[in-house]
Amino acid sequence: MRSGQNFCLFCLFITCLFLGFLYFSFTSPWFSHVLKCKPTVEEKKNDYTELIIPAGISYPQPSLSNSRPDIATTTRWLAPIVWEDSFDLAVIDNIYKPKNITVATTVFAVGKYVRFLKELIESAEQHFMVGYRVHYYIFTDLPDQVPDVKLGEGRHLTKIKTASSSRWQEISLRRMEMVEKLIEEELLNKADYIFSLDVDSKFYAHWGAESLGDLVGVLHAWLFSMSRHQFTYERRPESQAYIPIDAGDYYYGGAVIGGRLDKVLKLVKTCRMQLDRDRANKIEAVWQEESHLNKYFLYNKPTKLLSPEYLWDDRKEKPNFMKVVRFSQVVKNYAEIRPNP
Ligand SMILES: CC(=O)N[C@H]1[C@@H](OP(=O)(O)OP(=O)(O)OC[C@H]2O[C@@H](n3ccc(=O)[nH]c3=O)[C@H](O)[C@@H]2O)O[C@H](CO)[C@H](O)[C@@H]1O
Numbered sequence: 100m101r102s103g104q105n106f107c108l109f110c111l112f113i114t115c116l117f118l119g120f121l122y123f124s125f126t127s128p129w130f131s132h133v134l135k136c137k138p139t140v141e142e143k144k145n146d147y148t149e150l151i152i153p154a155g156i157s158y159p160q161p162s163l164s165n166s167r168p169d170i171a172t173t174t175r176w177l178a179p180i181v182w183e184d185s186f187d188l189a190v191i192d193n194i195y196k197p198k199n200i201t202v203a204t205t206v207f208a209v210g211k212y213v214r215f216l217k218e219l220i221e222s223a224e225q226h227f228m229v230g231y232r233v234h235y236y237i238f239t240d241l242p243d244q245v246p247d248v249k250l251g252e253g254r255h256l257t258k259i260k261t262a263s264s265s266r267w268q269e270i271s272l273r274r275m276e277m278v279e280k281l282i283e284e285e286l287l288n289k290a291d292y293i294f295s296l297d298v299d300s301k302f303y304a305h306w307g308a309e310s311l312g313d314l315v316g317v318l319h320a321w322l323f324s325m326s327r328h329q330f331t332y333e334r335r336p337e338s339q340a341y342i343p344i345d346a347g348d349y350y351y352g353g354a355v356i357g358g359r360l361d362k363v364l365k366l367v368k369t370c371r372m373q374l375d376r377d378r379a380n381k382i383e384a385v386w387q388e389e390s391h392l393n394k395y396f397l398y399n400k401p402t403k404l405l406s407p408e409y410l411w412d413d414r415k416e417k418p419n420f421m422k423v424v425r426f427s428q429v430v431k432n433y434a435e436i437r438p439n440p
């Protein structure tokens with residue numbers, strides 16, 4: 100009798116122990132970390148800031164002179180401007196590959212713009228972040244027309260059904276709030292970096308980990324060598340995107356926005372709020388969300404700038420300083436493809 104009772108008590112004890120273990124494994128970050136061997140958020144943060152390179156990697160000694168004397172490779176706030184020959188890809192890959200990062204990549208293909216997806220994704224598979232985990236998020240009103248492109252290892256594609264609009268301006272500027280929602284609801288624990296890309300584009304050459312940074316902007320090909328008063332910033336003080344005529348560093352293209360998730364979240368949230376204010380005041384900035392992006396970057400400087408190699412235009416002739424075109428806007432018939440003029 101007594102031994103039966105003891106046995107029952109023992110079983111109860113074991114059950115409690117098991118349930119307790121289950122509870123802690125679900126709720127305690129320490130437990131889940133130990134069990135799944137996953138880095139905690141804090142450890143991931145350190146992982147980002149530290150540029151650790153394994154011992155035994157040999158590469159050429161860095162030069163003491165500027166490898167690109169023909170063009171500026173840093174900003175006045177000492178952020179790098181990425182040009183061909185301004186980086187050693189072997190060094191960069193040896194630092195970033197062991198971090199095992201995932202790059203979320205958002206692309207909007209609404210209405211007739213779905214036709215650009217095939218070439219964009221096929222060329223991305225050849226050139227974009229090859230050797231890294233990439234997850235494409237395709238926002239479209241026509242999910243059935245998203246082409247079936249064979250993706251490499253570690254690369255995924257998710258379609259997200261999106262509403263269309265009768266105005267192309269609306270489709271373009273709504274990207275800010277959609278990316279905001281995606282990061283908040285989906286990506287914070289799934290990806291490390293994000294790039295938002297225009298769909299009417301194609302990769303022509305390598306685009307890799309040299310492009311990664313906390314907050315990344317791209318220099319617009321057409322406005323690259325102009326003076327600031329010629330930049331097509333929003334000039335009406337009534338708009339939240341207003342930039343005075345004597346201010347501005349560069350003109351950034353809206354077709355490429357990138358960086359760490361938390362930094363890009365702050366950017367898209369701020370721009371979305373400024374777009375909402377403009378809407379309430381019945382004003383639309385001259386270049387929609389691109390104008391708000393330029394305002395944001397004026398006061399929140401990007402930590403890395405991509406040269407126009409990373410956002411060229413197929414219609415544009417290449418000057419001498421352009422040693423390579425990596426990503427470029429394809430030629431399109433605006434009148435035929437957009438829902439409105
Ligand atoms: C090279 C560059 O920096 N381009 C920017 C520029 O003109 P773009 O002429 O490049 O604008 P665009 O017509 O390519 O529209 C921007 C993007 O919105 C999406 N879209 C647009 C219309 C449509 O019917 N369906 C659709 O899916 C698509 O992803 C497209 O790539 O200014 C726009 C805002 O005015 C955006 O900031 C673009 O990024």
Ligand SMILES: [Mn+2]
Pocket residue numbers: 297298299354428
């Ligand atoms: Mn475009």
